[in-house]
Amino acid sequence: MMTMTIDRPHSLSAALGGPTLPNEVRSRLLAFEEIAVDAYAPATLDLLQRTAMRFAGYLRSQNHKALPEKPEAIVGFIERLGAEQKPASVRAAVAALSTLYRAAGFEGARNPTRSKLVALALRRLDRAKGTRQRQARPVYGPEMARMLAACPHDLAGLRDRAMLTVMSACLLRRSEVVALRVGDVFRERDGTASVYIGRSKTDQTGDGAYAPLNADETAKLTAYSAAAGLDPDDPEQTDAPLFRRVSSAGRLLDRPLSKHSITYLVRRAAARAGLDEQVVAELTSHSLRRGAASEMLDAGVSALEIQQAGRWAGSSDMVSRYTNARTHRRDAAASRRALLDLRESSVIRPYRQQAEPA
Known part of the structure; x- marks a missing residue:
């Protein structure tokens, strides 16, 4: 099991000052x-780790002591981050910093991240840069079909085809994709299957959820598993990673794909499919998830059902954000069709004809 101790060069306590911290503060952080x-x-x-290291680096550049109690230091950190990151990312960093201060014993009014000055700095950043978050460009059915067809028929191509299929069908996050194990696939006699998602971003206690695959989707996953020699009924393979790296020689490795490699594989499949370069550049690992959610909305699936299928938290507005642009485009197209019909109707046509020059 992974542990975090002061001996680790990048532990939280070490990043925030290590030996320069007061003994009580360091003891609290270690605990x-x-x-x-x-x-x-x-x-x-x-x-938490990245925030601790960036904050400590900023403090050193400004000759501040470790974990200063003055809110002005936090405001300066916000300004530094705001020059490079979006407001949502800066707010996440400040929230992480607040957790670190509380862990070090700075509760209530002693926690500088909770001061009015810091709140105003965040508001100023929102007003200066706006709060709209850039969303991944969705991948819809026709594009998805082209991407799957463009995957080669070697082991890496079979893996990519199966992975993209499962990601879209099960609305998977990249962390859920790389966490899948061979034993998480349960095949049925009718050729369909279900995928067990043991833990997700909104299920930290590990209650788990099942997502269905139809026969065609299952066939793509089966083709990859057979070529890779992966057998869910083999007890020795149950806990082995499902989607793994493939060597340049075409050999399946024991290491799973990394979270950061998923976006690369999505873009590679899109490039192979001949999608526009600008489109490819806008794709991320969330593109399949967003596209699937939008198409479920078009098919008449309720927002609540989409939320449950994608394992969004009950308080999340992400489903509406994912589907908002799709809904607006659909409504705009319907309004456009109605306007064109009206222009060609008997009500408007006579007036248009009178206005036309002879």
Whole structure:
């Protein structure tokens, strides 16, 4: 099991000052690290780590002491981040910084991240740069079909075809894709299957969820599994990664794909399919998830059902954000058709004809 101790060069306590911290503060941070490693998701731990290192670097550049209590230091950090990042990312960093301060014992009014000055700095950043978040460009059915058809028939191509199919069908996040194991696929006699998603961003306690695959989707996954020698009924392979790296020689490796490689593979498949370069550049690992959610909306699936299928938290507005642009385009197209019909109707045509020059 992964542990975080002061001996690690990049532990939170070391990043925030290490030996320069007061003994009580360092002890609190060490105790927090021991618990946090099992209490937080890896992505949260990574955010805390990156924030601690960036904040410490900023403090050194300004000759501030470690974990200063003056809110002016936090405001300066916000301005530094705001020059490089979007407001949402800066707010996430400040929230992580607030967690670190609380872990170090700075509660209530002693926590400078909770000061009015910091709140105003964040508001100023929102007004200066806007709060609209850039969303991944969705991949819809026709584009998806081209991407799947363009995947080669070697092992890497079979893997990519199966992975893209499962990502779209199950509305998977990239963290969920790389976490899949061979034993998470349950095939049925009718040629369909279901995929068990053991843990997700909104399911940190590991209750799990099942997502269905139809016969065609299952066939693509089966083709990859057969070529890779992956057998879900083999107890020795149950916990082995499902989607793995493939060597340049075409050999399946034991290491799973990394989260950061998913976007690259999505873009590679799109480039192979001949999609426009600008379109390819706008794709991310979330493009398939967003596209699937939008098409479910078009098919008449309710927002609640989409939310459950994609494992969004009950309080999340992400479904409406994913489908908002699709809804607007659909409504705009319907309005356009109605206007054209009206222009050609008997009500308007006579007036148009009178206005035309002889």
